[in-house]
Amino acid sequence: MPRRTFESSGRNWPELSGPPQPANRPTANSRTPASDANHFQFHFQHLHFPQQFHQRKDVPMTTHNTTTRFGWLLAAAFAVTFLADSTLRADDFTKETQVAIRPGAIPASTSPVIDNTPIGTPGFDADQFHPDHMDGPTPPQPNAREERQSEITARYQDSRMLGYLRQASLNQIMALYAEASRLIDTRHVSPLSYEERTVAAIDDLILALDNPAFLQAAGYRSAASTRNLQAQFEQLKRSPARSTNEAISLMQWTAELANRELGLRREAIAIEFLNGTLDALDKYSAFVPDKTGFGPSAVLDEQMVGIGVELKPHDEGALINDVLENSPASEGRLQRGDIITGVNGRSARGMNLSKVADMIGGPSGTSVSLQISRNGGSHSVTLRRRSVYVSSVSGVRMLDAETGYARLKQFSESSAEDLEKAMWQMYKAGMKNLVLDLRGNPGGLLTESIDVSNLFVPSGRIVATRGRTTADNSDAQASWQKTWRLPLVVLVDENSASASEIFAAAIQENGRGVIVGRTSYGKGTVQTHFPLQAARGDLKLTTARFYSPNGREMADAGVTPDVFVRATGEVYPADLTADADVVAAVQVIRNGTAANLASTAGQRRLQTNPLGF
Numbered sequence: 356m357p358r359r360t361f362e363s364s365g366r367n368w369p370e371l372s373g374p375p376q377p378a379n380r381p382t383a384n385s386r387t388p389a390s391d392a393n394h395f396q397f398h399f400q401h402l403h404f405p406q407q408f409h410q411r412k413d414v415p416m417t418t419h420n421t422t423t424r425f426g427w428l429l430a431a432a433f434a435v436t437f438l439a440d441s442t443l444r445a446d447d448f449t450k451e452t453q454v455a456i457r458p459g460a461i462p463a464s465t466s467p468v469i470d471n472t473p474i475g476t477p478g479f480d481a482d483q484f485h486p487d488h489m490d491g492p493t494p495p496q497p498n499a500r501e502e503r504q505s506e507i508t509a510r511y512q513d514s515r516m517l518g519y520l521r522q523a524s525l526n527q528i529m530a531l532y533a534e535a536s537r538l539i540d541t542r543h544v545s546p547l548s549y550e551e552r553t554v555a556a557i558d559d560l561i562l563a564l565d566n567p568a569f570l571q572a573a574g575y576r577s578a579a580s581t582r583n584l585q586a587q588f589e590q591l592k593r594s595p596a597r598s599t600n601e602a603i604s605l606m607q608w609t610a611e612l613a614n615r616e617l618g619l620r621r622e623a624i625a626i627e628f629l630n631g632t633l634d635a636l637d638k639y640s641a642f643v644p645d646k647t648g649f650g651p652s653a654v655l656d657e658q659m660v661g662i663g664v665e666l667k668p669h670d671e672g673a674l675i676n677d678v679l680e681n682s683p684a685s686e687g688r689l690q691r692g693d694i695i696t697g698v699n700g701r702s703a704r705g706m707n708l709s710k711v712a713d714m715i716g717g718p719s720g721t722s723v724s725l726q727i728s729r730n731g732g733s734h735s736v737t738l739r740r741r742s743v744y745v746s747s748v749s750g751v752r753m754l755d756a757e758t759g760y761a762r763l764k765q766f767s768e769s770s771a772e773d774l775e776k777a778m779w780q781m782y783k784a785g786m787k788n789l790v791l792d793l794r795g796n797p798g799g800l801l802t803e804s805i806d807v808s809n810l811f812v813p814s815g816r817i818v819a820t821r822g823r824t825t826a827d828n829s830d831a832q833a834s835w836q837k838t839w840r841l842p843l844v845v846l847v848d849e850n851s852a853s854a855s856e857i858f859a860a861a862i863q864e865n866g867r868g869v870i871v872g873r874t875s876y877g878k879g880t881v882q883t884h885f886p887l888q889a890a891r892g893d894l895k896l897t898t899a900r901f902y903s904p905n906g907r908e909m910a911d912a913g914v915t916p917d918v919f920v921r922a923t924g925e926v927y928p929a930d931l932t933a934d935a936d937v938v939a940a941v942q943v944i945r946n947g948t949a950a951n952l953a954s955t956a957g958q959r960r961l962q963t964n965p966l967g968f
Contacts, residue, residue, distance in 0.1 A: 503562055503634075510630065511568040514713055519644035519890065520572060520626055525610060528625040529603050530889040535629060535642065536599040538885055543636060543896050544822050550595040552632045553602050557592050559631025560609060560624065561585045573613075573623035584616045602632075637897045639882050644892035660719045663743040664689065666712065671728060672696045672703030673711040679745065683738040689727065696733070697726030716740075747799070748773040750792070751780065754931065758944055759786035763807070766799030766854040771806035778810075778839065788842045788949065790940045794872060798853025801881070808861040809835040811843055813956050815865040815904055818857045820881050822899030827881070833865075840956065842949035843868030844940040847914060848922070852876035859914040860903040867956045869949050871918040871940045879910025918943055 510516050523531075539546050547555070563569040564581040588609065596602035606628040610621035626642075633640045663682020666673040675693045678684045697703055698714040703726075706714075715723055717740050724737045747770045750762040759781035763774060778789065798804075801818075808817045812833040819830045845868055847859050856875045862868040881899035902908055920939045931937045943949055 500562065503559070504566055506634070507559075507563050507566045507627075508568040509707070509709075511566070511572040512707055513709055515644040515646050515892075516626075517572060518646075519892065520620075520623060523622055523626065523890070525607070525621045525625055527889060528622055528629065529607065531642070531887065532603055532606060532625070532629050532632075533599055534887060534889045535633070535894050536602065538894055538896060539636065539640075540599075542822075542824065542827075542883065542885075542898050543640070544827075544880070544898055544900060547635055549597050549599070549602055552635055553596040553605055554592050555635030556602075556606070556628045556631035557588050557609065559634060560613075560627055561588050563627050563631075564588075569623070569627065570619075573619040575617060575619055577617045579617060581617065584613060587612055587616070633894075637880070639880065640896050641894075642890075642892065643884070643895055644890065659745050660742050661716055661740055662687075662723065662738045663745075664715075666695070666708060668708045669694050670704070672706065673708055677749065679743055682743045683741060687736045687738045689725075689736065690729065692729070694728040695725050696728050699724050746773045748777050751777040752931075753781060753784055753786065754790065754937065754941060756785055757787040758790060758941060759784075759788070760790045760792065760931065760937065762792040762794075763796055763855075765796055766801075766803040766807065766858075768800065768803065770799070770803040771810060774807060775810060786841070788844075788944045789839075790844045790846065790937060790944075792846045792937075793851045793855045793859060794846050794848040794936065795850045796852070796855040797850070798855055798878070801854060801857070804854035804857045805831045808858050809833055809838070811839055811956075812861055812865050812867050813838045815861075817861045817904065819902045819906070820899040821902070822881070824898075827883075827899040838956075840953050842944055842953045844943050844949050845870050846936045846940060847872045847875045847916060848936075849873050849876060851914075852878040856909055856914050857901065857903075860907075860909065863914060863917065864904040864907075865956070866952055868952055869918060869940075869943050870914060870916045871943060872916050872920055872936050873922060874915050875913035877909065877911045877913035879908055879912070 539552075564585050570581075591605065591609065596605045606625050609628060610624040613619040613624045614621050629642060633642060661683075663679035663684040664675050665677035665679075667676045668674070671694050673695045675684075675689055675691055675695065677691055678689050695703055695711065695715070698711065701714065703711050703714070715725070717723060719741050720739065722737050722739050724735060726733065726735050745767075747763055747765045747767045748761055749764060750760065752760050754760050759778070761774060761777050761781075763770060774791075778786070781789075805817050814833050817831045817833055819828075821828055843862065845859050845862055847855065847870055851859065851872075852875065856878060859870055859875060863870050879900055880897045881901055882895050883898040884893040884895050887894055900908065900910060918939055920936050923935050
């Protein structure tokens, strides 16, 4: 079964006037899942509860991570590189690819995941999920066409998809399509009809025939134009499939046509037929092949092999956005702002981020040589790859004698534990207030979002999810009797998504703290990663929508800050005194607003819940 990573911890601590004592905190192994849910891909079936923290291949996982449908395709190989997404759209966080701090920061396995697909209040009538007839998808508009082409390009520049395509047979892909169809029919929150799916798949193939990356992967070597084949595909749209078997037959026929007309690999056509089908469902559903070799991983791993850097795209190669502590990169004195212009003697100029990360990644104990550009100068450095712990908590420091600061990059398996350790560190240094920075946090594990909320929220609802099956429905309540009571300010921005929004809404609507910054992304769906039998990989499907403590649907709305700060200058400047959001947070603390909320936490009545949770 699929597994969700939004577990409920089942902790019961006596309430304290101060922070909870570490001796009373249960270990990760003592956590009890609220329910056995169906499977994230670094990304999980958002809001589902897993059987255990660690991902199992036989259990689907749910995650709350905001990434585009192809976010996983852009995950950087773990030079301990951690990617977000490269092309920002309604489903991306930033136009910059946040290179994964591990072999890829994009969900893919068996945990719950929360994606940002905007959806309305769920209805459960058969017509909503199985329309008798629907017109085919609206033809892509010019800008939409460019976006789709970018997605197709990213797909066929990704080592995982290319690796799968190299080894898969047509029969295997047909079996994969059948398995995916069954899961879509039974678990997707709002599945399209087979007519819609197959029309969308053919439209996708027509686009792909104009895409150089796809044509190269498909073995296109003919001088003949693709126009005739595209015209034939247009004709096929007049008779769309109405069942799984008909869809597979149509897939097989498109593959045969492409092979006969242009000599294209049947398997490439078939896998893109599947990808086009999934793309039509929503922006987050996707086939996520297992990684091969030492490229990006789609799991929220915290122990990774690499050099320990976070990368972003750059015209000259890859920009180092962050360097992990106690990593080969930090020991080699790499710095934030350095540009990797070459890897092992090969220029990185013009390469996509995934390719650069693939080149940097490799097995533990091996070396990689990097050419570094810094402040107009250039030098080379050789680093030995090794296992590196990737904490989601960074930048821990005291802003003043009483105010602590920590940045939470994502919600991974140890986020609550690592954050609490950082808070104890600052508490011992005199911390009486906390600024928690969730800017740019794309989400992650639903269970960790709940656990982090439990650190602060003494009572009330944290989040609720609704899907088509009882396994997709949940109502997470604050459950820890010991919570931190210190004044809290949470920073968010337009790139805070999914699990970040769940946490921010829980803090805001339970009256526990003050939200400062800009309106968050607005991702309101949960993705579940279903381990596949027909292929090595997961099928990530949108299986539920999530709702704030007041029953407010989060999709396309996000969290509106209590204190709005206009975006100015660099995000995360080295000097936080120059960070407008941080300055505003400190002002909120000084005026007593956060302290007032902390003193009355747990006494606020939530608004009437229209969904009757």
